[in-house]
Amino acid sequence: MTRLLVLAEGDSEELFVRELLAPHLIRFGIYAFATGVVTKRLADGMKYAGGNHWGQVRNSLRPLLGDSAAWVTTLLDYYGLPEEFPGVAEAAAAGTDTLSQVRKIETSLVEALGHPARFIPFLAVHEFEAWYFADPGQVEKFYGQPGIAQRMRQASETAGGPESINQGKETHPSKRLEGYAIGFRKTAGVAVLKEIGLPAIRAACPHFACWLARLEALGRDT
Numbered sequence: 001m002t003r004l005l006v007l008a009e010g011d012s013e014e015l016f017v018r019e020l021l022a023p024h025l026i027r028f029g030i031y032a033f034a035t036g037v038v039t040k041r042l043a044d045g046m047k048y049a050g051g052n053h054w055g056q057v058r059n060s061l062r063p064l065l066g067d068s069a070a071w072v073t074t075l076l077d078y079y080g081l082p083e084e085f086p087g088v089a090e091a092a093a094a095g096t097d098t099l100s101q102v103r104k105i106e107t108s109l110v111e112a113l114g115h116p117a118r119f120i121p122f123l124a125v126h127e128f129e130a131w132y133f134a135d136p137g138q139v140e141k142f143y144g145q146p147g148i149a150q151r152m153r154q155a156s157e158t159a160g161g162p163e164s165i166n167q168g169k170e171t172h173p174s175k176r177l178e179g180y181a182i183g184f185r186k187t188a189g190v191a192v193l194k195e196i197g198l199p200a201i202r203a204a205c206p207h208f209a210c211w212l213a214r215l216e217a218l219g220r221d222t
Helices: 011-028 054-065 088-094 098-112 128-134 136-143 148-159 173-179 190-196 198-204 206-221
Strands: 002-008 030-036 038-041 047-049 070-077
Touching (some): 002 011, 002 206, 011 070, 011 198, 030 054, 038 054, 098 206, 128 148, 128 198, 190 198
16 A cells, blocks of 8 residues: 655645545555645644645645655645745746746755655646646536637637646636636536546646656555
């Protein structure tokens, strides 16, 4: 049995792990468990989760990495990462393409944590909600809003694919979905991703596909 601990940025990412990723990976002998980034702890032990600030991510990762028998990965958005996050400022200054910047930040995250052996960093490009654009037809069908699929396809094709959609505060993937007036809510939207399915997301999103393949391989390598 291979255990995989996934540090998720928010509630929707946690649901994705529990409802899509974990059931998929169990077929490879991998048991995936999701936990959120801890943003606040109360005196009674209650925790509040959700966020991407470096101090919170680092402090949330440390106890997971302390489990020497488990692998650890992240599910954080590249979009909106603060400059304090390892590698963000350097990647931006390099002026390279987005995917190269993301890989630089992922490498910097490993370095900042002391090169843990069982750590697989992952940032969604540009945002977790980009994966809804992998199959616009399913989104239109789910919400019953004719014309949405065409608008989504146009946005994706213009950008160069779902993972390339990111044109500012009003046009990043989740903002676009909210702007379509379909009643989109992040946590409820995971049900749409279940209809889309991992194969479609994998086919449309290369960086996601590489991450998923690496996670699947854990069942063979350990």
